[in-house]
Amino acid sequence: MKSQLIFNVNKAGVYTTFQDMGRYGYQRFGVPVSGAMDTFAFQVANILVGNQRNEGCLEVTLIGPELEVKCPVTVAITGANLQPQVNGEIIPMWQSIHLQPGDILHFGRHQSGVRAYIAIGGAFDCPLMLGSKSTDIKSGFGKLIEKEDTIYGYPAQKKKRFGLSGQSIPIYDKSIDVAVIEGPHQENFTQKARESFFNSFFTVDTNSNRMGYRLKAENGSIETIGDVWSDAIPFGSIQIPPNGQPIILMADRQTTGGYPRIGTVVSSDLAKIAQLPPQGKICFHPISIEEAQDRAVEMELFLWCLEKFRQDLN
Amino acid sequence: MDFSIKPVGDRAVKVQFQQEVTPQLNMKIKSFCKKITGLNIEGVVEVVPAFNSVTIYYQPFRETYLDLCQKMNSLSVDGSENEFEEQRLIKVPVVYGGEYGPDLQRVAKYNQLSLEQVIKLHQKPDYLIYMLGFLPGFPYLGELNADLATPRMENPRKSVSAGSVGIAHKQTGIYPVESPGGWNIIGKTPLQLVDLANERHPFLFEAGDLVRFCEISETEFLEIEEAVVSGKYVVEIE
Numbered sequence: 001m002k003s004q005l006i007f008n009v010n011k012a013g014v015y016t017t018f019q020d021m022g023r024y025g026y027q028r029f030g031v032p033v034s035g036a037m038d039t040f041a042f043q044v045a046n047i048l049v050g051n052q053r054n055e056g057c058l059e060v061t062l063i064g065p066e067l068e069v070k071c072p073v074t075v076a077i078t079g080a081n082l083q084p085q086v087n088g089e090i091i092p093m094w095q096s097i098h099l100q101p102g103d104i105l106h107f108g109r110h111q112s113g114v115r116a117y118i119a120i121g122g123a124f125d126c127p128l129m130l131g132s133k134s135t136d137i138k139s140g141f142g143k144l145i146e147k148e149d150t151i152y153g154y155p156a157q158k159k160k161r162f163g164l165s166g167q168s169i170p171i172y173d174k175s176i177d178v179a180v181i182e183g184p185h186q187e188n189f190t191q192k193a194r195e196s197f198f199n200s201f202f203t204v205d206t207n208s209n210r211m212g213y214r215l216k217a218e219n220g221s222i223e224t225i226g227d228v229w230s231d232a233i234p235f236g237s238i239q240i241p242p243n244g245q246p247i248i249l250m251a252d253r254q255t256t257g258g259y260p261r262i263g264t265v266v267s268s269d270l271a272k273i274a275q276l277p278p279q280g281k282i283c284f285h286p287i288s289i290e291e292a293q294d295r296a297v298e299m300e301l302f303l304w305c306l307e308k309f310r311q312d313l314n
Numbered sequence: 315m316d317f318s319i320k321p322v323g324d325r326a327v328k329v330q331f332q333q334e335v336t337p338q339l340n341m342k343i344k345s346f347c348k349k350i351t352g353l354n355i356e357g358v359v360e361v362v363p364a365f366n367s368v369t370i371y372y373q374p375f376r377e378t379y380l381d382l383c384q385k386m387n388s389l390s391v392d393g394s395e396n397e398f399e400e401q402r403l404i405k406v407p408v409v410y411g412g413e414y415g416p417d418l419q420r421v422a423k424y425n426q427l428s429l430e431q432v433i434k435l436h437q438k439p440d441y442l443i444y445m446l447g448f449l450p451g452f453p454y455l456g457e458l459n460a461d462l463a464t465p466r467m468e469n470p471r472k473s474v475s476a477g478s479v480g481i482a483h484k485q486t487g488i489y490p491v492e493s494p495g496g497w498n499i500i501g502k503t504p505l506q507l508v509d510l511a512n513e514r515h516p517f518l519f520e521a522g523d524l525v526r527f528c529e530i531s532e533t534e535f536l537e538i539e540e541a542v543v544s545g546k547y548v549v550e551i552e
Contacts, residue, residue, distance in 0.1 A: 267325050
C-alpha cells in the first residue's frame with residue numbers, strides 16, 4: 001500500500017515529535033528507551049481510533065501545531081487540554097472524530113497538562129528505527145516536526161466514533177502527590193535525608209524536559225552519602241545529584257546513571273508527572289511494591305477492557 | 315547466593331552482586347544475564363548489565379515482583395561454566411595525535427610522558443567492556459594505565475566526532491556518535507561503533523568483550539574509513 005499525504009504542517013508547535021511506547025530491547029547497548037511521556041493518554045488515543053496500542057502518534061507539547069488535513073482521516077486527541085479546534089470550532093478530546101480534506105486542525109490556549117497526543121486511524125508513515133517510531137534527537141533517532149513538513153500515512157477505513165466517558169478522563173493538577181518505591185540506594189541516604197525528602201514540597205524547574213524533571217526543594221536540599229556504581233535507570237527514577245536537588249528521570253533519560261537514587265515513581269503515577277507544567281508542585285509518599293503492582297495491573301486492565309470494547313464495536 | 319534483589323519501581327528489579335568490580339565479576343554477570351534471558355520469562359522485557367548489578371525490566375501485569383525474585387533465586391551463578399565461554403577480542407585501529415587526537419599533547423604533558431610513551435601505554439592492555447551506556451554504543455572500559463589518568467577538560471567541546479578515542483580521569487573510551495564532550499581526545503578510529511542501517515548487528519561492542527587498540531597511520535585510517543563506508547571492511551575479531 002502506498003502512503004498518502006495526511007497533513008501539511010502549517011505551524012509546528014514548540015516540540016512536536018512522533019512517539020510510541022519506546023525503543024525497548026537495546027538498553028544494554030546504551031540506547032535510551034524514549035517513547036511517549038504519558039503512556040496512558042498515548043495508548044488511549046490509539047485505542048479510540050481503533051489502532052494497536054503501540055502505533056506511533058504525534059506528541060504535542062504546550063503549544064500545538066496547525067495541521068491542514070489532506071485526506072479523510074479519523075483522529076483522536078488525548079492528554080493535555082490545549083484547546084484543540086477544527087476550523088476554529090473547539091472539538092471534544094478523548095474521542096474519535098472524522099476529518100475531511102481542507103479541515104484545519106489547530107490548538108488554542110493552554111488549559112491543563114503539558115503533552116497532548118494526536119492519533120490517526122491507521123498509521124503514520126514514520127520509519128521504524130530499532131523497532132520503534134519514537135523520536136530521540138540526542139541519540140540520532142528522528143527529528144522535530146517543522147513548519148512546512150508533510151506528514152504521510154496509511155489511513156484506515158472509517159470506523160464508528162468512540163469516546164471515553166467523563167469519569168475516566170484524567171484531570172491534570174498543578175500540584176500533585178505521587179507514590180514512590182524506595183531504593184535502590186537506601187544506604188546512601190540517612191533517615192533524616194529520607195524524612196526530609198518525603199516531607200518536602202518541590203517545584204518543577206523551567207529547565208525540565210523529556211529527559212528529566214529538575215526539582216527544587218522549598219527548603220534546603222537532600223543530602224547523600226558516598227558514591228554509587230553506575231547502573232540501569234528506569235522511567236521515574238529520582239536521582240539526587242551533588243547539589244541535593246532531585247531530578248526525576250523521564251522518557252529520554254540515558255540508560256544508566258551514577259548518582260544515588262532515593263526512589264522510583266510508580267508507573268501508574270508517571271502520567272501525572274508528564275502532565276505537570278514548569279512551576280508545578282510535587283510531593284512524594286512511599287508505598288509498597290505490592291500496592292504499586294496492583295495499581296499497574298488496574299491501569300492495564302482498564303486499557304485492555306477499552307481495547308476489547310473498541311474491537312467489539314466494529 | 316551472593317546477590318541481593320531489590321525492586322526499582324514496579325517495572326524493574328535490580329540484582330546487586332556483593333563482590334568487588336573485577337573481570338571475574340563481569341563474567342559472572344554475563345553468565346547471569348544469559349541464564350535469565352534463557353528462562354524466557356513471559357513478562358521480562360529486557361536485561362541490562364552494569365558494573366556490579368543487572369537490572370531486569372518486566373511487565374507487572376505478566377509477572378509479579380515476588381514471582382520474579384523466586385525465579386532468580388533459583389538460578390545458580392558460580393561463574394565456573396564460563397571457562398568454556400568465548401570472549402571476543404575486537405581490534406580497534408586508531409590514528410593517534412594530530413588533528414585526530416588534539417589532546418594527546420595535553421595528556422603527555424600532564425603525565426610527564428612523551429607522545430610515543432602515551433601511545434604505547436594506551437595500546438598496551440586489552441580493555442574489558444564492563445558495560446555500555448551514556449550514549450548508544452558507548453563502552454565503559456577498564457583498566458586504563460594509572461600513568462595516563464588525566465582530568466576532564468575544563469571547557470567541554472561542543473562537538474566531538476564519532477570514533478574519537480578519549481581519556482577522562484582513570485577511564486578511556488570511544489565516542490560512538492557525535493556528541494558534546496569533555497574527554498581528552500588522543501586519537502580516532504575509522505570503525506563505526508553504531509550502524510543503524512545494519513539491522514542484525516547495529517552495535518560493534520557488547521558488555522564482556524575485550525578491546526585492543528592498534529596504532530595505524532593517517533593513510534591507513536583513510537583507507538579503512540573508505541572500506542568501512544562502502545561496507546567492505548571486516549573488523550578483526552579474535
